[in-house]
Amino acid sequence: MVISCCAYECTNRWGKLKEDGTKLKFHLFPFRKPDLLKKWIVAVKRESWKPSKSRALCGDHFAETAYKTSTRRYLKDDAVPSIFSLPSHLQKPKRERALPIRHPLPVVPKKFKSKILQVDVN
Numbered sequence: 678m679v680i681s682c683c684a685y686e687c688t689n690r691w692g693k694l695k696e697d698g699t700k701l702k703f704h705l706f707p708f709r710k711p712d713l714l715k716k717w718i719v720a721v722k723r724e725s726w727k728p729s730k731s732r733a734l735c736g737d738h739f740a741e742t743a744y745k746t747s748t749r750r751y752l753k754d755d756a757v758p759s760i761f762s763l764p765s766h767l768q769k770p771k772r773e774r775a776l777p778i779r780h781p782l783p784v785v786p787k788k789f790k791s792k793i794l795q796v797d798v799n
């Protein structure tokens with residue numbers, strides 16, 4: 678059976694090569710660690726969905742910090758996937774909104790203004 682990634686909108690399959698020519702990693706759901714398994718399922722954010730033992734997530738959903746630092750990339754014992762593209766209704770609202778730009782010109786502190794004007798004149 679071809680293992681494909683079960684993350685939302687991810688079409689990666691087992692054996693796919695990354696841009697650097699290395700094989701994309703796949704990580705089976707951690708059924709041996711029920712607590713961690715729950716975290717993974719929560720992280721996947723798929724409604725009424727449970728993974729089967731052959732379901733996996735591809736390495737795209739794990740931050741660099743989720744891996745143990747060694748020559749081979751192993752997930753840490755408590756690694757949870759954190760990188761997903763999600764439908765808009767499942768995305769967290771962004772706290773910071775881009776403010777409209779009220780000052781199209783850069784604001785110059787008063788004490789520098791006279792100097793800059795002199796430069797312009799010359």
Ligand SMILES: [Zn+2]
Pocket residue numbers: 682683684687688689734735736737738
């Ligand atoms: Zn994936």
